[in-house]
Amino acid sequence: MELVIEDLSKSFGERQVLQNISFTFSSGKIYGLLGRNGAGKTTFFNCLNGDIKRDSGKFYLLSSNQKRPIQPDDIGYVLSTPTVPAFLTGREFLKFFLDINEANISNLKTVDEYFEEIAIDVADRDKLLKDYSHGMKNKMQMLVNMIVCPPVLLLDEPLTALDVVVAEEMKQLLRTLKQHSIIILSTHIMDLALNLCDEIVLLNHGLLEHLEFSDLNGEAFKERIISALREETE
Numbered sequence: 001m002e003l004v005i006e007d008l009s010k011s012f013g014e015r016q017v018l019q020n021i022s023f024t025f026s027s028g029k030i031y032g033l034l035g036r037n038g039a040g041k042t043t044f045f046n047c048l049n050g051d052i053k054r055d056s057g058k059f060y061l062l063s064s065n066q067k068r069p070i071q072p073d074d075i076g077y078v079l080s081t082p083t084v085p086a087f088l089t090g091r092e093f094l095k096f097f098l099d100i101n102e103a104n105i106s107n108l109k110t111v112d113e114y115f116e117e118i119a120i121d122v123a124d125r126d127k128l129l130k131d132y133s134h135g136m137k138n139k140m141q142m143l144v145n146m147i148v149c150p151p152v153l154l155l156d157e158p159l160t161a162l163d164v165v166v167a168e169e170m171k172q173l174l175r176t177l178k179q180h181s182i183i184i185l186s187t188h189i190m191d192l193a194l195n196l197c198d199e200i201v202l203l204n205h206g207l208l209e210h211l212e213f214s215d216l217n218g219e220a221f222k223e224r225i226i227s228a229l230r231e232e233t234e
């Protein structure tokens with residue numbers, strides 16, 4: 001399966017953030033989206049997810065040579081600032097989510113099994129989500145997106161708020177999910193990108209550029225990324 005993007009553009013006033021982006025992402029791979037602060041990574045995700053209106057361009061899913069438009073359920077989006085319903089407990093939220101999505105979940109597990117997967121303590125499962133830490137909210141948001149295993153999974157700065165143990169478990173989960181999903185993950189953490197991702201894509205000057213992994217060692221490859229992002233626009 002492929003996510004095909006054609007001529008995607010988005011401006012805010014005078015500032016053209018995305019400039020006629022055309023790119024194809026494939027399932028079976030985790031893409032690391034790197035770019036400087038303000039490069040437009042979140043804008044790119046928001047356009048794909050339909051949270052903001054693009055100025056032009058189209059995108060669709062391609063599977064066995066069949067094109068189909070993207071539906072809201074096709075995209076899972078994990079935001080860097082997690083949004084979860086504050087006045088539900090973790091358990092209520094998860095149960096509600098499982099109830100309404102039951103038909104789309106293969107290998108349905110119990111609420112407590114899911115909590116175990118993301119290492120939420122028994123004592124925290126019946127607490128209100130508003131009282132969860134940032135990392136715990138982040139885990140809940142990652143979990144619900146992973147449970148339904150959408151064709152496209154967008155992760156904006158994930159893992160940064162997670163403790164090292166859970167971050168490692170989430171990486172493992174993402175590696176298993178990539179067989180069925182197209183995973184695009186934005187991050188400023190270069191080591192995470194190099195360690196987890198199969199492909200590196202730079203968002204620079206409004207365009208996406210695929211960077212070939214070469215036989216450079218890790219440090220030399222990092223240098224190449226930094227120098228590509230450092231180039232001036234003018």
Ligand SMILES: Nc1ncnc2c1ncn2[C@@H]1O[C@H](COP(=O)(O)OP(=O)(O)OP(=O)(O)O)[C@@H](O)[C@H]1O
Pocket residue numbers: 012015017035036037038039040041042043044
């Ligand atoms: N709603 C908005 N109105 C006006 N300008 C916006 C809006 N959203 C984003 N921008 C501008 O678009 C540009 C890209 O922002 P965006 O948040 O997409 O960058 P980013 O790559 O995610 O940055 P960071 O790595 O710092 O999170 C910035 O110049 C930002 O100020």
